[in-house]
Structures are given as structure tokens and as C-alpha cells.
Amino acid sequence: MARTQGSHSGITGPRVRDAALRLFARHGYAAVSMRQIAGEVGVQAGALYNYTPDKQSLLFELMRGHMEELLAAWDGLPQEGDAMAILEAFTRFHIRFHSERPDAVFIAYMELRNLTPGNFATVEALRRDYENRLEAILSRGVAQGVFRVPEPKIAAMAVIAMLTGVNTWFRTGGRLSLPEVEAIYWDMVRRAVSA
Amino acid sequence: MARTQGSHSGITGPRVRDAALRLFARHGYAAVSMRQIAGEVGVQAGALYNYTPDKQSLLFELMRGHMEELLAAWDGLPQEGDAMAILEAFTRFHIRFHSERPDAVFIAYMELRNLTPGNFATVEALRRDYENRLEAILSRGVAQGVFRVPEPKIAAMAVIAMLTGVNTWFRTGGRLSLPEVEAIYWDMVRRAVSA
DNA sequence: GTCTATATTACGATAGAC
DNA sequence: GTCTATCGTAATATAGAC
Known part of the structure; x- marks a missing residue:
């Protein structure tokens, strides 16, 4: 045979x-x-x-798959405690999830230009969904009095940009372990938004 | 004629x-x-x-020119006061300089992969120079007792990633003016690193 | 499901006229 | 300094054999 x-x-x-x-x-x-x-x-x-069917679909399916996995992974975590606890969970989750998929993250941010308009709109909507998750956490924290954030939408984008930046330098086996990196970034995020 | x-x-x-x-x-x-x-x-x-001489040189000269302009513009500013004052100046400078050159900034971050190895090394060295400027400010602030930053190198990269992220959403003529954006980000940066 | 072969189009770069 | 024309190469995608 x-x-x-x-x-x-x-x-x-x-x-x-x-x-x-x-x-x-x-x-x-x-x-x-x-x-x-x-x-x-x-x-x-x-x-x-x-x-x-073609090269474009190959790119699009990779990006859509990544964003849907990201949203599903976050939504699948138990979200207990006050806004401070949930923000810490988000920070650690974001760093960990992204550090485990450097190629997919890279593509999701760098290849938006190469999507056809319809595919771009789909991926952009998923990205906005993710930003909105963080914005909601920040707004809830402001309402609870644990955060002081004048512009939750902007703060959400700022925090995500900062956390995603880990991927530009972090390498497993380097001087710092991933939990140590998470702690350093969580310290900065917490202080940046705390009341 | x-x-x-x-x-x-x-x-x-x-x-x-x-x-x-x-x-x-x-x-x-x-x-x-x-x-x-x-x-x-x-x-x-x-x-x-x-x-x-070729397409590669066109890309390289655009990226090198951008990075050299960035360093020259920062080095050309008067740097007076304590580390806190200089960090505020850096924050506002970075946001303003980058918001004025969105295309060059985009290329400088997205097209590193398309540089030949020698050209990549040159541009990377310039980028590291810029990061080192911020790292030095943070370290000085720690020595002066105005900042509390466990990892100045990482904090520098985190701050730059956060500030550069402004370019992904800021548009002149939007709801917020550039000085307002500067103030929002400076507030976050200051709180993230203050002692 | 994969192969070979190919249709069609476009690329970076160069040569030589003006 | 720009033009027209072209060389040599490589791209995406498809057709039909096995």
C-alpha cells in the first residue's frame, strides 16, 4: 500500500x-x-x-483565528473580585497569552494593511471587542472608587500597547522569568490607574 | 525654453x-x-x-533619517530641572514628535524585517540609543529619590511602547487636542514611575 | 490529494537615445 | 535627468494527469 x-x-x-x-x-x-x-x-x-482559496484567505483566517482565541481565552477565565483583582488578572493574562504566540501577535498587528477591506473590518471589530473588555474593567473600577482614570478608553489602549510591547523584547530563558515580568508590568499598570 | x-x-x-x-x-x-x-x-x-541605487536603500535612508532626526530633536531640547521635569519633557516630546510623523513612525516599527542585516543593525542601534536616553532619565530619578522603578530598562521600553501607541488612534481634529493627550499620558507615566 | 506544466502578469534593474 | 524598451526572473492561480 x-x-x-x-x-x-x-x-x-x-x-x-x-x-x-x-x-x-x-x-x-x-x-x-x-x-x-x-x-x-x-x-x-x-x-x-x-x-x-487564495493567499489572502490564508492571512485572514490566521488573524481571525488568533483574535477569536484571544477573546475566548479571556472570557473563559473566572472573573472574581473587585476591579483591582480583575485588572491584575487581565494584565497577567494578556502578557502570558501574547508571550505564548509571538508569531500570531506579530501578524495581527503588522499585517492589518494587507487585509482586504471586508476582512480588515472583521479583524478590527474583534480587536475593538478586546479593548472594550479592558475599558469596562477600568470604568467599573472608577465607579467602585478603586481607580482614577480620566479617559478609560484611552487608558485601555495605553495599557494594551504597553503590555503588548513585552513581545518585542521578552525571550524565554532570559534574565527574567515570565512571572517576574508580569509582576513588573502589573506594578506599573496598578500605579498608573489607582485612585 | x-x-x-x-x-x-x-x-x-x-x-x-x-x-x-x-x-x-x-x-x-x-x-x-x-x-x-x-x-x-x-x-x-x-x-x-x-x-x-535600489529599493532597499530607499527604505533604509527613510528609516535612518527618521531615527537620526528623532535623536537630534531630543538632544536639541534644553534639559533643565530634576528627573521628574525631564521625564515630563520627554513624554510630551515623544508624543508630539511621533504624532507629527505618523508615516515615518509606522515604517520605522513595521519594516525592520525588510532591512538587510547590515542596515538592520544600524537602525537598531539608533533605536537602542533612544531607549537609553529614557532609561538614563529613569535611573537618575531613582538615584534622586523621585522615582521608584525596579527595572529602568524595562520601564523605558514599557513607557515608549505606551507613548508610541498614541499614533494608532490619535487624529488631529478629534475630540482631544494634542496637549490634552499629552496631559493624559503624562499623568499615567508619572504615576507609574513615581516614588 | 498531489503532481507537472503553464497562462498571465508583474517585478527590480539596466541600456542607450535625447 | 528622463524617456522608451527590455532583460531575466518570479509571482498567483489554474488545468489536467495520476
């Missing part, structure tokens, strides 16, 4: 997405060819079109 | 750089062709090579 061509392994689809994720993150969507992706997977370029 | 070809205006060089800056920021370096840049300038593609 030896097969004469290809892997026929049944997992080519995920391998295509993995290869595209890594190559898009490393070189950028526009700079990566379908032939390169196929080469990583070990098939010819034409075979990719069994798994994606 | 009518001219029969091209503009012969003597300012084609700057117009090439301006067009490249705008197009690279909008669509990404890899997605922009020399023909597109030429079309924006109003010349044929071959004429661009009177102003740049």
Missing part, C-alpha cells in the same frame, strides 16, 4: 497554516510566496489550493 | 522620498513597486535610479 506522492497524512491543512504563520511573521505577508509556504510544508505550490 | 520631458524641477529627489514614505506606510515595503513610486512622482520607473 505504499503511496507514491505527497504525505497523504491528513494533517497537511494545519501544517500549511503553521508554515504560513511562521513565514508571514518572519518576512511579512507580501514578501512570502506561495512557493515558499509549499516548500516548508513539503508539497508543490498548487497543492496549497486544496486548503485555502 | 519649454521643456519637453519630465519636471526638471530639481526637487525630484525629495519627491521620490516623500512618495516612498507614504506608499511604504500605507501598503508596506514589499507590496509597493518602483513603478508605483514613479507613478506618484510623475516619472517613469527608470528615472528613480537617478536618486537611489
